[in-house]
Amino acid sequence: MIWNVPFITVALLIAIGLYAVMFKRNLIKIAIGITIIESGVNLFLITLGYRKGGIAPIYTNLPSGVKVPEGMVLPVPQALTLTSIVIGVAVLALMLSFIMKMYQHNKSLDSHSRRLKG
Template identity: 55%
Template sequence: MIGNMPFFVSMILVGLGLWTMMTRRNLIKLAIGLVLVESGVNLFLVSLGYVRGGVAPIYTFAPEGVPTEIPMVMPTPQALTLTAIVIGMATTALLLAFVVVIYRHRGTLDAGKIRELRG
């Protein structure tokens, strides 16, 4: 049960992020909601890769003296998470840049008032 805790936490984070995006009108808060979803997914990926007592994936082969039944950790989930974090940073930065531009044009961050494109 306790081992599954990270999965629950990550899904709660995703849910909170979605809830934020559906209930807040401020553009910055929308971006924060998106980052929350992203953190949840990243946490999910990292916790997938955790192996209790495993050998850290900084070696190519398990070092001398480590019993063979101790597993090597696959570095793939960590690599995935790093990539996802980098991508997430890029998208968040672009998103916030658009928020700045929109604020300069409209003088508001209320998503309910930024509705020139509709219908």
């Protein structure tokens, strides 16, 4: 891979996401931050399974000249990523619906307008 660009991207994405979750006051931005962290982790998983010039790991109609299994990308990280994406969608939907409810009650998206203190 060119200069490990995917891994650097992973680190950047996770750092940006953590920054957003920790220092942003807008609730929607916190939700966006979590989604960015999740994209970073998913990218990391996919990068792990990458093989240079590899093909999809499907045995039917295999093109000639492909080494099995060295010429194929790893299927397991892709399965993990799919599961993680599905879970991520559920969490994001739940989080946004909570934010909606909180906006209805507080008339504000600022996390400093919270009610539970001490």
